[in-house]
Amino acid sequence: MTQAPTQPVSRRKPMPQPKPGGRVTLAHGGGGQLTDELVQNLVLPRLGNTLLNGLLDSATLPATGDARLAMTIDSYVVQPWRFPGGDIGRLAVCGTVNDLAVCGGEPMGIALSLILAEGFEMSALSRVLDSIAEAGREAGVSVVTGDTKVVGRGQSDGIYITTAGIARVPKGRTINPRRVQPGDVLIVNGPVGEHGLAVMLERELPQVTSVLRSDAAPLNGLIAQLIESVPDVLFMRDATRSGLSGVACDLARDCGWRVTLDEARIPVRPEAQHAADMLGLDPLEIANEGKVVAVVRPYEADAAVAAMRRHELGKEACVIGHVGGVSDGMCELHTVIGGRRIIQKPYGEQLPRIC
Numbered sequence: 001m002t003q004a005p006t007q008p009v010s011r012r013k014p015m016p017q018p019k020p021g022g023r024v025t026l027a028h029g030g031g032g033q034l035t036d037e038l039v040q041n042l043v044l045p046r047l048g049n050t051l052l053n054g055l056l057d058s059a060t061l062p063a064t065g066d067a068r069l070a071m072t073i074d075s076y077v078v079q080p081w082r083f084p085g086g087d088i089g090r091l092a093v094c095g096t097v098n099d100l101a102v103c104g105g106e107p108m109g110i111a112l113s114l115i116l117a118e119g120f121e122m123s124a125l126s127r128v129l130d131s132i133a134e135a136g137r138e139a140g141v142s143v144v145t146g147d148t149k150v151v152g153r154g155q156s157d158g159i160y161i162t163t164a165g166i167a168r169v170p171k172g173r174t175i176n177p178r179r180v181q182p183g184d185v186l187i188v189n190g191p192v193g194e195h196g197l198a199v200m201l202e203r204e205l206p207q208v209t210s211v212l213r214s215d216a217a218p219l220n221g222l223i224a225q226l227i228e229s230v231p232d233v234l235f236m237r238d239a240t241r242s243g244l245s246g247v248a249c250d251l252a253r254d255c256g257w258r259v260t261l262d263e264a265r266i267p268v269r270p271e272a273q274h275a276a277d278m279l280g281l282d283p284l285e286i287a288n289e290g291k292v293v294a295v296v297r298p299y300e301a302d303a304a305v306a307a308m309r310r311h312e313l314g315k316e317a318c319v320i321g322h323v324g325g326v327s328d329g330m331c332e333l334h335t336v337i338g339g340r341r342i343i344q345k346p347y348g349e350q351l352p353r354i355c
C-alpha cells in the first residue's frame, strides 16, 4: 500500500493583507503616494519580480541575441472623453508611445482595447478612432491588434481604452535612475501642467473660455533626436500623473541623491498659471501628456537642450534643476523668491480621471 504524499510545508511568507473593510478610493488611482502604497503593499508582494519591481514606464525584456524589447500598458478613463487639445484616443496612443520612448524604445506596434458603454454614440466612437489613427501617424506606429467589449447602459460612463505597446530597444541604451549622480542636470522639453488643467477646466468650469489646451503628443521623435545628439541619456520619464513634482520625487528616491528643482526656470504658460490659480492647484503637480524630464551629465546639458529645441515639441526646452551631493533621496524646490522647501509627491488625487 502506498502512503499518501504528505503536504509540503509552505515556506512562503504570508502575504500582507489589506485592513479589514478597506476599500479602493479614487485617490488610489491618482499616481501619488496612495497609488505607490497600493502597488508596494498589495501588488508587488504577490506579483513582484526583477522586471516589475523597477516600476519603470516600460519593462525591458531580453529577446534573441543582443536584442531587447520594451513593453508597456496603460488604461485611460479620462472624463470628459474629449477636451481642448485632444480626446481619450489621442491620449491613449501618446501615453503608450511615450512610456516606450522614455525607456529608450522605438515603438513597433500598439494593442488597443476598447470598453464601450451601451448607448455611446457611434459618431463619438468614430471621432475617437480618427484621433487614434492621427496620433499613430504622428508617432509612426500602428494599432496591430485589439479587442472590443460593451457593458450595459449605466455600468460605465461612455468609453474606456487600454493600450499596450511594444518597442525595440537599441543596443547600449541603459536608461535607469540608478545611473544618476550628483552634478547631473534635469531638463524638460517645455511648459508644464497643461493637460491636467485643460481637462479640469473643461469639466469643472466649462463656462470659462481659455486658450489652454492639452499638450498630449507622441514624444518618440523628440526623444530620438535627443538620443542622436546625446546618446548617453541617463534617465527619462514622461511627467504624467503627479506632474513634474512626482517625477522629481521618484527620481530622488530611486537614485538616492537630493534632487533640486529651480522654480524660476520651470516654464509655466500664463494661461496655465491662471487656470491653476482658479482651481487652487500647483502646476508642478499637474499631469502632462507631452512632457519628458531627461537627466544628462552636466557637460552634455547644452547639447541636450539644443537637440530638443530643434524639434517642434521641444522649442521651449530648458534646464530646470540638478542632482546634489546630499544622499537623502529628497526633492527640494528653490522658490522664485529665494526660499527653499522640501517637496513631496502629491498624496492622493487632486484631479480624478484626467488620463
Ligand code: MG
Binding pocket: 057, 098, 099, 237, 238, 240
Ligand atoms: Mg510614464
